[in-house]
Amino acid sequence: MATAEIGTPASTGVPAEPPGRPWWRRRRRGLLGGGVAVVLVVGGVVLAMTNPFGDGGEPATRAGDGTSLAAVQEGPLSSQVSQSGTLSYSAGADGTPYRVVDRASGTYTWVPATGTRIDCGETLYKVDQKPVLLICGSTPAYRDLAEGDHGKDVRALNETLVDEGYAGRSGLDPDSGYFSAGTAAALEKLQDERGADVTGRLDLGQAVFLPGPLRIGKVMAGNGTSAGSGRPIMEASSNRREVIVKLDASQQSEVEKGDQAQITLPDNRITSGVVRRIGTVATSSGKNDSDAGSATIPVYITLKHPKDAGTLDEAPVQVQITTAGVKNALIVPVTALIGQAGGGYAVEVAAGDGGRTRIVPVTLGLFDDADGKVQVSGTLSAGDRVVVPST
The missing domain is CATH 1.10.101.10 (PGBD-like superfamily/PGBD)
Incomplete structure (x- = not known):
């Protein structure tokens, strides 16, 4: 599933770019909320956070039985766009078959x-x-x-x-x-x-x-x-094997030619590919032009190991396109994020004795929807423990 993004008013005062921005291969808009009620949508999970701070800036009371601790991790992080696709054979530049025209009598x-x-x-x-x-x-x-x-x-x-x-x-x-x-x-x-x-x-x-x-x-x-x-x-x-993905038009800017892809075949074997071409014309399966949610852009993926596909033709496959990556990031679970009343996000960090906690504002970076993780920057260190809802 693609990374969801929420636009942010300029009045939030949150920096446009977090520290370490130069590592990013591609720019991502931060998921920043404003006001006292914040809704964060990531990977299809809706996190609603309403005024999690008291008047003195202390964290709101959390039910002890409803939370647990997760360690802040440090390492590589990538984000993906996940879609279904069709494995077949590539054809003309517009995706239509070549026509053999006879000139003999x-x-x-x-x-x-x-x-x-x-x-x-x-x-x-x-x-x-x-x-x-x-x-x-x-x-x-x-x-x-x-x-x-x-x-x-x-x-x-x-x-x-x-x-x-x-x-x-x-x-x-x-x-x-x-x-x-x-x-x-x-x-x-x-x-x-x-x-x-x-x-x-x-x-x-x-x-x-x-x-x-x-x-x-x-x-x-x-x-x-x-x-x-x-x-x-x-x-x-x-004869070239190819996977065609109908990408939601709203995600077009997230995928680029040359992006790496992982393709899960019908028998659950996994093979690799690379984005060869991205269509420029959106098509809609909706009943009218206002049905923007159904508009898609074709993305053409070439298999690196065509023999993996065997004789499959017009076969349904699952595709995960890696759209961005960070070599060394501080990583927390998405569920650790809490919204600040004045805009932006923070995490609740447990003290060493496991008793008191402190609130640490963070700037968001890359999201990994597949694993529910997010890159953050702030006064955190690898090994710190953040409060998350119990599963």
Whole structure:
């Protein structure tokens, strides 16, 4: 669950930044209350604190049987955003599948089944028993290619030919956008291996250019049906495993590209990932535009160890994204916080003999919702004991 935040009036007089702020990797707004009645919401737990101080600044009376002591800890602390997500295969930049558009004419004599993996340079489908090859590139096929041509599509062809072993880098520059004699020679090798007409040129309809390798999704064309130029015949995704999280739009500022993630798979195994991309357009599942609570932003997480996901597709997973961290913090339980009548928070610290207590104002830092802990700064030391409600 995400860190909850409560805005603070400027009149509280609480410092905007606690001591030690430079350790923070990311700025967090403090959870500061004003007035005599304070409600603190953290991790779904509501703590209501109403005038916990007497007129002389002493702590309000606590029921002895209702409290216990917890030690102030010192060490690393991190905060997380926890959400459900879906494990699948990544697709286009907008999250939608790639569309395979046919440019050949004739009859489909072979189309791949859903789930088939097609590598760069392999046969994507066949028309009149002639293979239509997959060339890995982002520029769609739109023309015939032959020796002497220039362009991004030629660069994609050169890169595919080199990457798949049909030419060496010494004989063909994979970064070149020029269709050279070396390109033609390597293309002939590819055509011969795949059973295509060996021409050393690539006519429109003989290849599809898409970022790849591909994993075939929905197939709209069937064997024996007529091929038609410009007709979408199947959808595909990449082979890269990905988790998509629909993040509450109010939490967008908390998550950044590069944040580390922990993913719990359906069988309770845990694997790691990293935030690769964050969407910019919020979508709402509400019935009207005023239903802001349902607005979400897609967050795309790449698995560090894709083999951990096996063959799972469209599988529900639980995701915990680490959004901030502190290397060395003073840490107390969230339930130790008490609200000050003039604004801000404090903790009640037990004396060494376990009898009298003293009130220590604190400035709040990072919250760890998962463990119910919070970073504080004030006249505290590790090992001090603070009063908390008994569990």
